[in-house]
Amino acid sequence: MKITFLGTSAMLPTKERNPSSIFIEYGKEGILIDCGEGTQRQMRIKGIKPTKISKLLITHFHGDHVLGIPGLMQSLGASEYQKTLEIYGPEKSSTYIKSMLKGFAFKGKIKYKVQELKNSSKFFSNDDFILYCKGLKHDIPCLAYSLIEKDKLKINIDYTKKFGLTKHPLLGKLQKGKSITYQGKKIDVKKATIKKPGKKISIILDTSPDKSIEKFVLNSDLLICDSTWSSDTINRRGSHMTNLDAANIAKKSKSKKLILTHFSQRYKTVNELLKESKKVFKETLAAEDLMEINV
Numbered sequence: 592m593k594i595t596f597l598g599t600s601a602m603l604p605t606k607e608r609n610p611s612s613i614f615i616e617y618g619k620e621g622i623l624i625d626c627g628e629g630t631q632r633q634m635r636i637k638g639i640k641p642t643k644i645s646k647l648l649i650t651h652f653h654g655d656h657v658l659g660i661p662g663l664m665q666s667l668g669a670s671e672y673q674k675t676l677e678i679y680g681p682e683k684s685s686t687y688i689k690s691m692l693k694g695f696a697f698k699g700k701i702k703y704k705v706q707e708l709k710n711s712s713k714f715f716s717n718d719d720f721i722l723y724c725k726g727l728k729h730d731i732p733c734l735a736y737s738l739i740e741k742d743k744l745k746i747n748i749d750y751t752k753k754f755g756l757t758k759h760p761l762l763g764k765l766q767k768g769k770s771i772t773y774q775g776k777k778i779d780v781k782k783a784t785i786k787k788p789g790k791k792i793s794i795i796l797d798t799s800p801d802k803s804i805e806k807f808v809l810n811s812d813l814l815i816c817d818s819t820w821s822s823d824t825i826n827r828r829g830s831h832m833t834n835l836d837a838a839n840i841a842k843k844s845k846s847k848k849l850i851l852t853h854f855s856q857r858y859k860t861v862n863e864l865l866k867e868s869k870k871v872f873k874e875t876l877a878a879e880d881l882m883e884i885n886v
Contacts, residue, residue: 592617592685592790592886594813595808596852597633598625599878601831602655608880610655611796611853615738616643618719624648624736624794626741630659631666634815637881641666642674646715648722649680650796651733652687656836660688661695668699676703679714681732683707708734708867711807720789724879725807727798729830735798735807740789744768754778791792791830794852800836801848804844809839811846813886815878818851821864834864838871852878 593616593817600608614634623630631641640665648802650656667676678688703719704726708714709724710828721735748757754773761771770780793808794815808814819831834851841849849872854861863879 594791594792594815594884595639595753596878596880596882596884597637598627599802599852599854599880599882600627600655601853601855602653604629605632605856608854608856609659611650611770612636612659613794613852614639614644617738620645620719621719622646622648622706622738625650625656625796626659626663627655628658629661633685633881636885640670641740642672644676646679648676648726648734648736649678649684650735650794651731652684652865653731653797656796657687657691657862658715661691664692664703665695665697665699667701671699672700672701673796676701678703678705679708679722680705681708681726681734683732696834705751709736716770720874723807726799727795729797729799735793735795735796735881737794737807737811738792740791742789743787744780744784745787745855750783751778756806792886795837795840797831800832800840800849806844808840808844811844812848813848814841814844815849815850815852816840816875817853818864818868819853819855819859821858822867834868835871838875841875847874850878850884851875 595614597612598609609629611625612627612630613624615622623644681869684707710726715722720740724734727733764771765783771778790812791809792813816837817832818837820833824834824837861877868875
């Protein structure tokens with residue numbers, strides 16, 4: 592699983608930071624979370640083909656999170672995109688998407704479907720992972736997202752080689768959780784496999800501090816979190832969080848790593864925000880545009 596930060600600024604872009612967008616590549620799935628203005632250019636810089644996108648997860652419909660959607664869909668059409676783009680978002684997502692696309696004369700329209708999500712729900716599952724969402728406290732309906740990998744079974748070669756079994760199609764059945772018989776001998780799946788726990792990635796963008804977030808992101812291997820303001824501007828934070836709000840959520844939720852993002856344009860550098868956050872939660876990084884993380 593590879594995560595690429597395509598935009599890490601808050602409402603206004605800067606010379607160094609594009610508006611919000613994150614791309615998660617997982618096998619054949621390409622999950623784009625938000626699509627701020629200029630997202631597709633950032634993708635081009637990183638060599639990410641737009642046709643890799645299979646799902647678009649929208650946190651909310653403030654402009655800095657969605658103004659890149661029409662351009663992206665036009666590019667997909669020009670690239671002869673063959674899939675149906677799955678779009679997920681909060682209430683009224685269908686209305687917003689239709690209104691956005693009515694404002695442009697498109698060539699090469701693509702197929703897409705929009706699913707409006709409840710405030711807390713499991714909304715997608717395949718053989719590899721599950722996607723969840725949660726409503727946040729913001730000016731308009733806004734969602735957080737979690738991707739949770741399913742546990743996988745790894746072959747215990749030290750055990751199976753006792754049966755002379757190291758390479759064979761039957762190993763695939765063991766990985767699917769089924770005991771097998773090889774050369775007349777039964778091989779118990781519980782002894783022949785080792786459970787590899789799945790990873791959990793949580794993404795919290797625009798929101799006011801809310802204790803219920805801690806439960807949603809509990810035990811995240813990676814927490815990507817709104818850090819619009821520094822702690823000394825707490826009185827003006829409005830519907831966003833400070834760097835210390837994010838650090839405290841990471842600590843209380845027992846997350847393993849925190850990445851701060853969605854920085855106000857007022858900060859020429861976020862070194863002080865990062866330094867202060869590390870005092871609360873040591874395993875903290877500050878996102879930069881085009882930064883990649885392998886999970």
